[in-house]
Amino acid sequence: MADIVDIAVNAGSFKTLVAAVQAAGLVDTLKSPGPFTVFAPTDEAFAQLPPGTIHTLLQNIPQLARILTYHVVPGKLMAADIAKLNSLTSVEGSAIRVDTSDGFEVKNATVLAPDIEADNGVIHVINRVILMG
Amino acid sequence: MTTATATKLPPSQHEFAEVIHRLEAGGAMLPDSPENLMQIIGIYKAYAVPMDFYWRDLLYIAERVFLNPFPFFKYFLPKEYLDLHNHYAGDDADLRVWQKGEASAHPELLEFMEKGKTFKMPKLFHHLWHDRVNMEFAEACMRAMLWHGRDMGWGKFDAYLDTPEYKAAADKAIKAYFKGNPVMLGMYKMFPEMFIEQVRQLSYYSNLGLFWEVMAPVFFEMSDRYDSGDIKSVPDAMNFLVNGIFAMAGRPIYHHVYIGDEMYEIIPKSCGFTWLYEAALPYVEAVFYRTAPFRGTKSYNAQVKQVPEDQKDFHYGILYADVFPVGTAGIPPTLLMQDMLHFLPNYLVDYYQQHCRGEDDMLIQLGISFQRSMYCVTSAVIQALRTALLYPLDDPNPKHLEANREFFESQLNRFKRPEARLRDIQSPDYR
Numbered sequence: 025m026a027d028i029v030d031i032a033v034n035a036g037s038f039k040t041l042v043a044a045v046q047a048a049g050l051v052d053t054l055k056s057p058g059p060f061t062v063f064a065p066t067d068e069a070f071a072q073l074p075p076g077t078i079h080t081l082l083q084n085i086p087q088l089a090r091i092l093t094y095h096v097v098p099g100k101l102m103a104a105d106i107a108k109l110n111s112l113t114s115v116e117g118s119a120i121r122v123d124t125s126d127g128f129e130v131k132n133a134t135v136l137a138p139d140i141e142a143d144n145g146v147i148h149v150i151n152r153v154i155l156m157g
Numbered sequence: 158m159t160t161a162t163a164t165k166l167p168p169s170q171h172e173f174a175e176v177i178h179r180l181e182a183g184g185a186m187l188p189d190s191p192e193n194l195m196q197i198i199g200i201y202k203a204y205a206v207p208m209d210f211y212w213r214d215l216l217y218i219a220e221r222v223f224l225n226p227f228p229f230f231k232y233f234l235p236k237e238y239l240d241l242h243n244h245y246a247g248d249d250a251d252l253r254v255w256q257k258g259e260a261s262a263h264p265e266l267l268e269f270m271e272k273g274k275t276f277k278m279p280k281l282f283h284h285l286w287h288d289r290v291n292m293e294f295a296e297a298c299m300r301a302m303l304w305h306g307r308d309m310g311w312g313k314f315d316a317y318l319d320t321p322e323y324k325a326a327a328d329k330a331i332k333a334y335f336k337g338n339p340v341m342l343g344m345y346k347m348f349p350e351m352f353i354e355q356v357r358q359l360s361y362y363s364n365l366g367l368f369w370e371v372m373a374p375v376f377f378e379m380s381d382r383y384d385s386g387d388i389k390s391v392p393d394a395m396n397f398l399v400n401g402i403f404a405m406a407g408r409p410i411y412h413h414v415y416i417g418d419e420m421y422e423i424i425p426k427s428c429g430f431t432w433l434y435e436a437a438l439p440y441v442e443a444v445f446y447r448t449a450p451f452r453g454t455k456s457y458n459a460q461v462k463q464v465p466e467d468q469k470d471f472h473y474g475i476l477y478a479d480v481f482p483v484g485t486a487g488i489p490p491t492l493l494m495q496d497m498l499h500f501l502p503n504y505l506v507d508y509y510q511q512h513c514r515g516e517d518d519m520l521i522q523l524g525i526s527f528q529r530s531m532y533c534v535t536s537a538v539i540q541a542l543r544t545a546l547l548y549p550l551d552d553p554n555p556k557h558l559e560a561n562r563e564f565f566e567s568q569l570n571r572f573k574r575p576e577a578r579l580r581d582i583q584s585p586d587y588r
Contacts, residue, residue, distance in 0.1 A: 075400065075404065076404025
């Protein structure tokens, strides 16, 4: 099996995410044994952000890293594990609300494809960039 | 006024249902009318000029004046800070928000600093005559943020000020600043917390300075776009602000101090603090909503609970202010009104002359326009939070629309109290 980064690169629909992870210097972390649970926004999800948002973040690496680490949770949590919880604590430190009562929603994002397993964790594909608060 | 809404939900039963339906249709708390638009844009422009002074001076105090025990000249901005390039204007901008503007101090500001409303004379006389930009207003806003910092529920800035890393960085800068000054170093040894607390306040100077550095070019650009016809309605203005909030969200918030030739990072950029979470949201909460009861013109009896017990329930910001009594003493919002008076666009001067007592109460009238304009900014913050944390206004899922409505209703609950001016600004006759 491949690691989280390789899967994202090979999928082809996470170009913005991969570029942001590279810019933020998080590649090595996400290639480490982990394990991690990553909520991966698609390219369309990033494209929904108002213009300028990504531009400013790419200029400011620690700030970019903070937004990205909000999408990562320590441990390997499959959809079935998350269904038992209301909230997760991100690597960034803030809580992520989850709702599996009707579909699988992570904050205001909907999971498009759950449980993509990697060597060092699991990826859940989401349709929106999630933000703290 | 239309209550038509794009949603499929039944009508809201909220006291401000009309406003909620307007927010759900992509509008603002302030009704959309050409008169409202003219007032708020004119005020943004008049606000942006003194703001261009505020942010520069706030950074100057945070970075250079620092712990000067006799900061008599802290409002005397050196050329270096007047020339300091705004990161969001000019050719070398990080992101050029103000398209036509220069990165250094605004020409109208420079002209005012030279002549004031009297005539050209040495800086010191302008200062003593109070014929100058009122930095006291900016400092009052900064103090509101410091005072409410702890329990605002947004960002990590205030909590960081209590960490060992922060104290160690402050300690290093304090010792460097007072190097060769045994009296002050002795004082520091005796009262270390007092010095650290002063540095915390200076960190808020930096925070607010970095926040307003963004807002000044945003407001100038809005004024230009109104003049050129690109902003045609109140929702246009609000949406420009919403986009601005997102575009600037990741701007770093930090506190650097320059002592001699060396730079000390009290709060390094690597903390990852952002403009949105660590500055803008706390600013809106502390300054627009809460602040503190104004001293001077109005008495409050704390024993009969005229002042809330919890800081989170404070409601003395511009969204609640009774502009008339506020306008009778030298207290912070009046100082801002005075500052804006110098830079009103002509169309707003003409407008005020036609109403009420004309020139005699221009300060009150512009204070109320300012209130309207800040309801528009607050609407932008509410819509930006809805965009960031909730769902699109045209989301096909009714559960999502219900969540949006709950959010809007909870936000407007804060304006149910009698002091709130949300009711007043619905009518053009409130002036």
